[in-house]
Amino acid sequence: MATATDRAPHQVQVHTPTTQRVDVPRRGYDVSGGGIKTLLPERGPSTSQIIAVLVGVPTGGTLLLLSGLSLLGTIIGLAIATPVFIFFSPVIVPAVVTIGLAVTGILTAGACGLTGLMSLSWMINFIRQVHGTTVPDQLDSVKRRMADMADYVGQKTKDAGQEIQTKAQDVKRSSS
Structure with missing residues (x-):
């Protein structure tokens, strides 16, 4: 078993600071003195901040007052209506269940x-992405294919007409 004398001694490194730390004052605060000045910014509030406070405080206060009155009215109404609910519960409970289900x-x-x-x-968008075309593009493609088919049928009709005409002339020549 190893003893404390068998182990290598620990090395201790001592670091001394090479630079001194300088406290940089934060923007808007006075760090040289004490008192209330250290807590207040150097500049006053902007015009938009003043307007926001002038509009926000009365509005917030009014809304808080209305919510308090609403809560008070709800509590008073519940206190008055509770005996009525208990008295009419055989009628109210089925009605509430029916309305709730509806x-x-x-x-x-x-x-x-x-x-x-x-x-x-989702399906329409998925199909559009899979095919890579939109409905107007598909309609243009269908129109082109229909026009090509009409040209093809027209050409075949002309060819068939010429063939019939040629056969008719051949029959006419052979019969004469």
């Missing part, structure tokens, strides 16, 4: 319809 059915139907439309849209 709303659930309507929402489910809407979700299924929306899912179907999204699926159709």
Whole structure:
């Protein structure tokens, strides 16, 4: 077993700083003195900040007041209506269940319809990407193929007409 004297001694390195650290004051703050000046920026608020505060504080306060009044009205209404709900619960519970099921059915139907439309849209986009063409490009291609086919049929008709005419002339010559 190795003892402490058998091991190699640890080496210790001492690093001394070669440069001194200089505290750079942050922008807008006075680091030379103490007091409140160290917390305040050098410049005042901009005009847009002042307008935002002048508009935001009354608006926020008004909305907070309205939400408090709404909460208070809800609590008072619930306190008054609770005995009525308990008294009429044999009628209200089935009505709530029926209305809940109806709303659930309507929402489910809407979700299924929306899912179907999204699926159709996805399929159309997928088919467009697979074929690499859009509907107008496909229509142009179909028009060109139809025009080529019409030219081909017209040429075949002319050829057949000339062949019939040639045979008729041959028959006429051979019969005379």
